[in-house]
Amino acid sequence: MIGQLIVEGLAIGACYGLFAIAFVIIYKTSDVINFAQGEMAMLSTFVAYHILTFYHYPFWLAFILTMVFAVLLGIVVEFAFLRPAKEPSVLGLIVITLGAEMLLMGLAGWKWGAEQKAFQFPMSFQVTHEPIKGVIINDWAIGVFVTTAILMVVLYLFFKYTRLGVAMKATQQNKNAAKIMGIRVERVFSFAWGLSSLLGAVAAMFFAARATLDPNYMMEPFLRAFAAAVLGGLMSIPGVVIGGELFGLIENFFGYMWPEWKPIVAFLVIIVVLCIRPSGLFAKHYVKKV
Amino acid sequence: MDMKREYYEDIELFSSGVVLFWSAAFLVFLFTLPLWAESYYIYLLNLIMVHVILAVGLNILVGYTGQISLGHAGFFAIGAYATVFLISYFHVPFLIALPAAGLIAAFFGFLLGLPALRLEGPYLAIATLGFGLAIMHIIGRWDIFGGRMGLHAPALDLGIPKAGLSIILDSDIKMYYLILVITILMVVGAINLMKTRIGRAFVAIRDSDIAAEVMGVNLTIYKTLAFAVSAFYAGIAGGLFGFVLGFFDPFTFNLILSIIFLVMVVVGGLGSILGPIMGATLITYLQYDLLKNISEAPYVGDLLVAFSRRWLTVVGLENFGSIVLGLIMITIIIFEPLGMFGIWIRIKKYWKAWPF
Numbered sequence: 001m002i003g004q005l006i007v008e009g010l011a012i013g014a015c016y017g018l019f020a021i022a023f024v025i026i027y028k029t030s031d032v033i034n035f036a037q038g039e040m041a042m043l044s045t046f047v048a049y050h051i052l053t054f055y056h057y058p059f060w061l062a063f064i065l066t067m068v069f070a071v072l073l074g075i076v077v078e079f080a081f082l083r084p085a086k087e088p089s090v091l092g093l094i095v096i097t098l099g100a101e102m103l104l105m106g107l108a109g110w111k112w113g114a115e116q117k118a119f120q121f122p123m124s125f126q127v128t129h130e131p132i133k134g135v136i137i138n139d140w141a142i143g144v145f146v147t148t149a150i151l152m153v154v155l156y157l158f159f160k161y162t163r164l165g166v167a168m169k170a171t172q173q174n175k176n177a178a179k180i181m182g183i184r185v186e187r188v189f190s191f192a193w194g195l196s197s198l199l200g201a202v203a204a205m206f207f208a209a210r211a212t213l214d215p216n217y218m219m220e221p222f223l224r225a226f227a228a229a230v231l232g233g234l235m236s237i238p239g240v241v242i243g244g245e246l247f248g249l250i251e252n253f254f255g256y257m258w259p260e261w262k263p264i265v266a267f268l269v270i271i272v273v274l275c276i277r278p279s280g281l282f283a284k285h286y287v288k289k290v
Numbered sequence: 291m292d293m294k295r296e297y298y299e300d301i302e303l304f305s306s307g308v309v310l311f312w313s314a315a316f317l318v319f320l321f322t323l324p325l326w327a328e329s330y331y332i333y334l335l336n337l338i339m340v341h342v343i344l345a346v347g348l349n350i351l352v353g354y355t356g357q358i359s360l361g362h363a364g365f366f367a368i369g370a371y372a373t374v375f376l377i378s379y380f381h382v383p384f385l386i387a388l389p390a391a392g393l394i395a396a397f398f399g400f401l402l403g404l405p406a407l408r409l410e411g412p413y414l415a416i417a418t419l420g421f422g423l424a425i426m427h428i429i430g431r432w433d434i435f436g437g438r439m440g441l442h443a444p445a446l447d448l449g450i451p452k453a454g455l456s457i458i459l460d461s462d463i464k465m466y467y468l469i470l471v472i473t474i475l476m477v478v479g480a481i482n483l484m485k486t487r488i489g490r491a492f493v494a495i496r497d498s499d500i501a502a503e504v505m506g507v508n509l510t511i512y513k514t515l516a517f518a519v520s521a522f523y524a525g526i527a528g529g530l531f532g533f534v535l536g537f538f539d540p541f542t543f544n545l546i547l548s549i550i551f552l553v554m555v556v557v558g559g560l561g562s563i564l565g566p567i568m569g570a571t572l573i574t575y576l577q578y579d580l581l582k583n584i585s586e587a588p589y590v591g592d593l594l595v596a597f598s599r600r601w602l603t604v605v606g607l608e609n610f611g612s613i614v615l616g617l618i619m620i621t622i623i624i625f626e627p628l629g630m631f632g633i634w635i636r637i638k639k640y641w642k643a644w645p646f
Contacts, residue, residue, distance in 0.1 A: 033412035084624045090411040091358055092623045095556050098360075098549050099619030106612030111602045114609075215609075219545060223423060226416050263427040267420030271405045274413055 003135040005252050011141035013228070013248020014148040015210075017241035019203035019221060020229035021155070022196045024240050028172045029192040032082065032093050036100035038218030040077065040197050041204030043104050044070040045119065046112055048205060049213055052120050059122050066205075067198055074197025075190045082193075083186070108215040116217075121209030144206055148241065151199065155237055168192060220263070224251065227266040230273050233280025242282065301485045303478070320470060324463045332462045336534045338574045339473040340527050345554040345566035346480045347523020352552070353560035354484060355516035356496030357406060361418035362551045364425035365521040367543035368395045369528025371435050374443050383450045388472075392525035398425075399521025403514030422548050430540035440539030443532045469530055476523060481563050483519070492516055496561075546612075550577065553615060557622050559631025568630045573615070581611030 023037045034040075048066040051057050057065075081100050085092060123143035128136050159165040170178040171188045179185050207221050224247065232243020247269060255262035273280065294300045304310040324332055344366060351357050372391035376382040382390065402421050409417055430438050446465060449455035459465050483489050491512045494502035503509050532538055550573060558569020585591045585607055598604045626632050 027412075033416070035415075081620050081624075088623060088627070091352065091556070091560075092627060094358060094412060094415050095552065095619050096623050098552070099616040099623075101616070102546070102549065102612045102619065103616030106609040106614075106616060109609030109612065110598065110606040113603050113606045220423075223416070223420055227420075230413075230416075260431050264420075264424040267417075267424040270417050270420050274409050274417060275405050278408060278413070 001134070003132065005256055006249065007135055007137055007141065009249035009252030010245055011137075011144050011248070012210075012252065013245040014144045014241070015203055015206050015244075016221070016225045016228040016247055017232075017244025018144075018148050018151065018206070019200060019225040020232070020240045020244055021151070021237055022200035022203065023226070024229055024234055024237060025192050025196040025199070027234060029168060030082070030189050032097060034196070035094065035097040035222075036077065036104060037196070037200050038204075038222035039101045039104040039108070039215075040070070040073055041200035042215065042218040043108050044073060044197070044201035045204045045208045045213060046108050046215075048201075049117060049119055049208075050112070059120075063205075066201060070197045070201035071194040074193035074195070077197075078190055078193035083189075105215050112215070114214060114216075116212035116214045119205070119208040119213045121205065123209070125210075140206070140209060147202060147206075151202070152238070152241060159237075164188075164191065220266075224266045227269045227273075229280075230270050231281060233282045235280070236282060239280065239282035243280065246281075303481060317474070321467075324466055329462055332466050333534070334575070334579055336462060336466055336469050337531075337578055338571050339469045340531045340534055341551075341554060341570040341574045342567050343473055343476045343530070344524050344527035344551060345558065345570035346477055346563060347520045347527070348551055349555045349558075349560065349563070349566040350480060350483070350492065350523070351516050351520035352555050353562070353565070354489065354496060355492040355513065356499075357513065357516060358411070358415045358552075359418045359517075359520070360415050360545070360548045360552065361402065361420075361422035361425070362520075362524050363543040363545070363547040364422040365395045365399060365524035366528035366531065366547070366551075367425055367429060367540070368398055368521075369525030370532035370538060370543075371429060371441070371528075372525070373529035374441055374532050375435070377447075378444055381452055384447055388526060388529045391529045392522045395525025395528065396518040396522035399517040399519075399524075400514050402521075403517030406517060407510060407513055419545065419548070422543075422545060426540050426543055429543075436539070438539060438541075440537055440542075441532075442537050443535070446533045465533065469534070472526065472530065476526065477563065477567070480523075484563070488512070488515065493561075550615065553619050557618060557629050559629030559634075562631045564634070565629055565631030568634075572630070576614065577611060581614055582608075584610050 019037075019041070022041070023034050026032055026034045026037070044066050047069045048062050051062040051065055052059065077100055081096050082093075085096060088096065121140070123139040125138050125140050127139040129138075129142075130136050159169060167178070167183045168188055168191070170181065170183055171185055175185055178188075203225075204218060204221075207218065211217060225244070228244035228247040229240050230243070231247050232239035232241070234240070247266075250269060251262065251265045254265045299305075304313060323335070327335075344362065348359065348362055351359055369391045372394045373384075373387050376387040376390055377384060402418065405417060406414055429435050435441060446459040446468075448457040448459060448468070459468060484492075491502065491507045494505065494507050495509065495512055495516075499509060502512075535542075554569040554573045555566050556569070557573060558567065559565025580587065585595050594607060594610065595604060598607050622629055628635070
């Protein structure tokens with residue numbers, strides 16, 4: 001029983017971690033908490049749903065088309081909404097991303113309606129394996145683990161060995177210095193938003209396969225992924241994934257003990273972590289300069 | 291513009307005779323409105339005034355103290371449920387139940403203010419967002435609050451039903467006067483609060499919390515107080531909202547509602563009293579009247595329906611409001627960060643300096 005809870009917690013935790021990477025990339029690069037992240041991913045998943053249901057393309061083709069759409073969406077949102085704002089305050093940035101959230105949610109609702117839809121996903125919950133006695137793992141969980149692992153490795157190599165990755169790291173550390181060194185910071189921002197939107201869309205497909213698809217379905221995963229990110233420190237990609245795993249475990253065990261209180265775990269974790277260790281479990285402590 | 295020469299000028303409720311005259315004229319207009327307006331518009335005005343109370347309260351937190359809250363729908367819900375609960379189960383008279391509900395909401399505001407002491411910016415936004423969602427889920431779990439099925443508000447009784455004194459407000463017009471009086475009290479209260487020591491402490495915290503602390507402002511007390519005051523306003527507004535709607539369920543108070551509250555304050559203008567009043571009026575009108583019935587609007591309605599039929603879905607046209615609100619939020623931050631109040635100030639300056 002405990003083994004089962006651990007496996008399920010780790011699987012959903014990896015999903016939260018994957019989604020949390022998406023907004024950590026934006027937060028690190030441009031100091032914006034992107035409240036529209038969930039809705040950007042939701043819209044991309046709806047595009048995948050549309051391609052699968054109405055055009056009957058194979059899944060891999062729909063997946064590639066969706067990824068292209070997700071990257072473009074991320075770039076457009078940054079270019080159209082974030083860039084024109086001149087020296088916005090923290091509240092201003094939050095309001096802009098919330099506005100983008102409402103806009104995207106409205107668009108999805110207008111196009112696809114509010115009723116819940118089933119998302120056809122090749123890795124299903126029905127196909128199960130039992131590697132160790134008493135521990136059942138399904139295809140979906142295997143898919144999550146493999147995808148997260150691959151993406152982690154790819155991101156690590158990207159940030160370590162490519163020019164663009166190094167440019168992103170430089171921008172994260174100091175924007176003005178990066179500009180002086182000849183890095184086009186605006187392009188880095190566009191790229192960060194595109195990359196983040198892509199990662200978010202991958203995670204959102206897993207979430208959609210787990211539940212159903214409707215314009216509001218990413219709201220709760222967003223909050224939970226944020227709790228995971230806070231747990232991991234909002235600054236480092238491996239830290240965030242570990243945070244996601246931890247949060248998945250906490251939530252699953254909590255949900256097993258007190259099922260009716262499961263929705264408030266995310267809130268509790270955010271409050272407790274931010275009160276005890278605001279910089280997260282794995283990040284270096286950060287002191288605000290006056 | 292207006293130079294203040296002494297302290298008493300600063301704490302005056304009306305800064306000049308002109309303001310006094312127009313305020314009085316506006317009040318007379320509001321009190322005589324039900325004599326000729328249609329009853330549907332009275333209902334809409336009730337909703338607007340409820341949101342004015344809330345927006346003025348939220349502005350104390352966001353505009354004056356500089357803290358962000360995405361959880362005000364939670365306080366709003368606490369106010370609505372507490373009022374109905376106190377009246378239905380404990381038979382408390384309405385005039386006691388409403389402030390009591392406000393105080394209960396204020397207590398939760400105080401609790402939320404405690405972790406908020408260590409949080410700022412986006413972290414605070416997320417924590418309050420989580421609070422709003424948690425409240426919605428908790429209320430939805432409890433059968434005593436009607437669970438997911440929702441709750442019917444009892445008849446609004448101004449008297450003391452146990453003593454046989456009952457003054458039942460059964461129409462929108464009667465409710466209108468009650469809400470109008472409460473709204474005026476709350477708005478005047480907010481104006482005066484901002485001119486006291488407490489209000490100035492809030493503003494000091496917004497401008498720089500470290501500098502405020504150095505000047506001797508106790509951050510712990512004033513930050514939690516800002517949350518409590520703001521939650522009190524939200525609680526009162528929620529209590530009235532329940533009676534205006536007559537029926538509500540936990541999902542009335544979802545995250546979108548919190549976002550819309552924030553939009554009212556931001557669109558109206560942060561850090562002013564007039565701003566949130568204008569913002570709440572505009573957004574409530576858009577949301578409950580114009581955008582809700584967009585398909586029946588002249589010229590645009592048919593066009594939109596045709597467009598939806600060709601490219602999108604007609605059922606989904608109700609989401610059009612969400613798109614418009616999102617666009618309003620983005621454009622106001624990009625082009626006019628001071629909101630409608632900023633526009634008003636510019637118009638005023640233009641005419642004062644005319645013809646230059």
